[in-house]
Amino acid sequence: MDRKQHIAIFTTASLPWMTGTAVNPLFRAAYLSKDGERKITLGIPWLKSKDQELVYPSNITFRYPSEQERYVRQWLEERTGSKSTFDIRFYPGKFAIDKRSILPVGDISEIIPDEEADIAVLEEPEHLTWYHHGKRWKTKFRLVIGIVHTNYLEYVRREKNGQLQAFLLKYANSWVVSIYCHRVIRLSAATQDYPNSIVCNVHGVNPRFLEIGKKKLEEQQNGQKPFKNGAYYIGKMIWSKGYKELLKLLHDHQKELSGLEVNLYGSGEDSDQVREAAKKVGEFMRVHPGQDHADPIFHDYKVFLNPSTTDVVCTTSAEALAMGKFVICADHPSNEFFKQFPNCRTYSDPKGFVDATLKALTEEPSELNDSLRHELSWEAATERFLRAAQLDQPLKKLESAPSREIFASTSFNLISNMEDASTYLHNLASGFEISRRVFGAIPGSLKPDEELSKELGLAVPSERQGSGSRT
Template sequence: MRRATAAVLLLATATAAPRKRKLSLPRLGSIATKTGAPFLTSQPLLNLLLGIRLRYASWGAPVAHWWPRGGPSSKRAEVIDAPKPETDLRDPAKTILVVTTASVPWLTGTAINPLLRAAHLAQARPAGRVCLYLPWLEPDKQKEVYGDTAHFKTRREQATYVYDWLCNIAKLPEAATKLRIAFYDAHYHRPQGSIYPMGRTVEALRRPDFTRYSLSDKDIGEWRPDAVVLEEPEHLNWYSFVEGHSSSWRSSTDHVVGVIHTHYVRYAATERMCPGPLGYLVHPIVGPYKACAALLMARWMTNGHCHRIVKLSGTLPRVGNDDAEIIANVHGVRDDFLEIGSRRAVTHPYSSSSDARLSDALAEPSKPRTKGAYFIGKLLWQKGLGELASLLVASQKEFGGDLPDGAIHVVGDGKDRRAIENRFRQLKVPSVFHGRVDHADELCRDFRVLVNPSKTEVLCTTVAEALAMGKWVLIARHPSNEFFYDFPTCLSFDSKKEFAEQFAYAVRHEPPPLSPKERRRLSWAAATERFCDASLMPSSIRLRFHQRLACFLHVHLGRGFRGDVIRSIAGAGLSVGRQSAYVRAKERAAAGGDDVPVAAVKDEEVPEAA
C-alpha cells in the first residue's frame, strides 16, 4: 500500500510540478527508486502518462532510454540468496529439453548455438537425458530455408543429418550418441524471414506418440523434463497454438530458462513497413511504435513462460524482473575454430593496436601474407551492411581513393542480398560477394580481419569464431561487443576516421596469438559452465502476480477462433495465425485414417498470406 501511494504521489508530482531540468525516464527511475516505487521504471505506459516522446536516432532505432537496462532497481534484487539445488543443471540426473526456432542445415545462430549447447549438456550425463526440440518444415517449404544444401522427406532423415553434422563438423561423436532429437511442426514466414511453431509444442510432450530420435533408434512415449531451455522464448510463443493452461511451458516443469538471442526491438524499429519513398516517409513515424509493441510482446512472452531469463549482452532492454534476468554470454565456438587459430598463430613481433596511426598503417605489410578483410552473416540491412558500405567509402577517401589491401569479401546470403550488392556497386566499393558457407570453410580461413559494424546484434557469434580462428576483428564500440574488448585481436571504432585507421592497420599486420586462458573463454566448455551458473535461481524467488497474469492472458486469449483472429492481425498473417484451424485439420485427417501430409493440410486450411 505504501508503494502504491508513493507511486501516485510521484506521478502527480512529475506531471504537475514545474521543473528546471528536463524530466527523462532515467531521471524518473532514480527518483522512483528513492521514493520506494521502482516498479514504475519498468512500465512502458509511463511514456504516455508523461507525454515523453520517443527520440529517434539518426540510423533509425529508438533511443534505448525507455527504462534502465542494468543494475538492481528493487531492494529484493539486492538480496543475495543461496541458489535452489533443484535448478543446478550440472546434476547429471536431470533431464533437459532444449527448444529452438531453427535447425541445421540453416547456418544461423539460433540453429547452431542451441544444438551445441544441447550437445555439451548431453556429454556430461547418461544417454537420453537431453532432448533437442527442432522445427520440422514440410519438404515443399524446405528449399526456401535450406537452399540446395539438403532436402528431407522424413523427420528421421533430418535427425540423421543433424547427427552427422555433430559428428563430422562439430567433432562431437560422444554427444551425438547421447543426445535425443524431437520435432515440432513449423512454418517459414516469408515476410519476416523466420520459422514459427505450428500446432502443439509443449502439449506434445505429454502425448503417448511423442517421438525422440537417437543416432540409430527412436523412443516413443510421454516425456517430462526436469528443466526446459527456451532459445528465443519470445519468438517461440508470439504466435504459438494454445489450448489452456497446459500450453504454458511452466506447466511442464518448475525450471524454465529463456535465452534471448535477438534484439527484436531494434529489428522492429529499423525494418520499413513498405519499400520505396513511402517507406522512408512512414518509417520515422511508425518505427518507434513498432519497437514499443515488440518490446511489450517480448516482456509478455518471457514473463509468461520463463522462470529465469538469460540475456547475452547488455544491449537488450529489460524484459523481466531484476531477480529473474541475468546478463551472461552463454555461447561458445566449436573446437575446429580453435584448432584453425592454433595452426595459423603468428609468433613474430607485431605492433600494438594502440600504435595504429596512419603512418604505421601505410607501412610495409608483415609476412606471411594472408587475404584481406571480409564480412560473414545474413545479408540483411539490419546486420549493418549499409553502415559497412559508408565506412568503406570513407576509408577510400582517407587513403586516396583505394581500399587498403583491395576488395572486401562479403560471405552469406539473405533476402536483401541483391539490394546490398546494388548499394556497394553504386558507391563504387570494391567488393566480392560469395554465397552461404560455413565460417570454418576453406574460403574463410585465410582472411586476416573480420569487419562487423552491426549495432543490432545481441552477441555476434561470427566475431567469437573469428577471434578463435586467430583473426583481427573490427567491431563497433557498442554494449553488444563488450565481451570481446579484452581480447588482444579485437579492434573497436567509434568514428569513420577511427575505422579507417584500424582497418588499414589490421589488413597490413598479422594478429597476435591468443593465450590458453583466452582460448578457453571462447570454448563451449566455458560457455556451458557460464550457462549452468546463469540458470541457477535464488531460493527466495517466487513467481509474481504479473508473471502469472501474463501466462493466464496468453493461454486464454490465444484459444480457438479468437486466438486465430488475434494472431493473424498481430502480424502472423493467415499462414501462421490460424493455429487452431491447423490443429483441427490435422485431427480430422488423423480421425479419418487418411495419410494426409501436413503440407496438404496447411494448403487446404491455412492458405499462404498474399
C-alpha cells in the same frame, strides 16, 4: 529421486538452415550431454516440404523427420569429432514469409512427457511464446529458462512505422517472457531488458575454428606469415546485418583506405541490392556468395570488418577471433564480450574505424593464449550457462522449491494472482483464430493440420480447432 536431471531445449530453427538458433542450441545440447550427468532433449521444428523449399539452402529437403535428424547429427559429429548422445524431437512448425522466421504450431511443450518435464530451456523465449496456446510452461516444467538471442526491437525499428512497432513489441515481449519464464539469460546488453534476467554470453564457437587458429599460431611460431590477405566480411546478405554501414564507411573514406581491397561474402534477400551498391563504392569491393566460414578461402584473411549493431553476440566475430584474426567492430553492447581479446579493436566513430583498420593491416595479430581460447570454446560456454541458469546446484534444491501455499505473504499472493490472470488472458487470446491473426500469427497455426500431424505421428486433428486448453 535417482533419475537424471532432464533438460529440454526448444529452439526456433534447425539445420540445414545455417542460422544462429539452429547452430548454437545444437552445440549446447551436445556439450550439456557430454559428461552423461543429465538427460538432454533438443526440440526443433519440422516443416512441410513447401516450407522446407523456402527455408533450407541448396534445394535440401527431407521426406521424414528421421532423415533430417541423421543430417543434423552427421553435421554435428563432423565438427565435434564425437557421436551425440542427446535426444532429438520434432515439433510442428510453419514458416512465416513476412517475418522470415519459423513459428511453432500448437502446444509444442507436448513433445516432452509430463513425467520428464524437469527443466525447459527456451531459445528465443519471446519467439516461442508469442502465440503459445496450451499448458502453461511454468506449470509443466519446474524451471523454465529463456535465452534471448535476437534484438527484435532493433530490427523492427528499421521497418515502416518502426518506432511504434518497437514500442508495442517491447511490451508484448515483456508480457510473454515474464509469464512463461522463471529466469532469463540475455546474451548481451544489446537485447531488451527483462525482469529476473542476467547478461551472460552462453555461446561458444564451433571447435573447427579453434583448430584453424592453432594452425595459424604454429605457422606464426615457425616464422611463416600466417595471414596473406587483407579484409573481409561475412554475414547474411540483408541490409540490417551491417552492409549499409560498412559500404558507407568504405565509400566515405576511400582516400584514407586507398589500396585496401574488401571482400564481402553472403547470401540473402538483399544480395542483388548489396552487389549494386558495392559497385558504386569502387572496384576495390568484391561481392561473393555465402560460404561456410571455416572454408579454406577465409583462412588467410587477417582482418574481419563487422560494423553490425543488430546482432546480440555476433557468431562470425567470435569465429574470426578463434581463427586468430583481427576483428574491427563497433563499440556497442553486442561486442562487450569480445573486448577481452587483444585482437578485437572497437571504434566509436568513422575516424576510429579508419584508424583501427589501418593499424590492423600493418600489424600481426596477438597470439591467442590458452585462457582466451578456452573462453571462446563451448566447454566454457556450457560452464557459463550452468552458472547463469543456476543449474550447477544439486537437483534436490530445485525439487524442494516451496509451493505457493507455503507463502502467507499478501504481496506474493497478489503477484501470483496477477501472473495467473495474465497467463489466462494470453491463453484466451491465443485460442481463437481471429485474435491470433490480429497479433500476426500464421493462419491455421493453432493446431497442426492433417499433413503435419501425419508426418510427425501425431493424432490427426478434428475439423474444428478447440480453444480451451489447460493453463
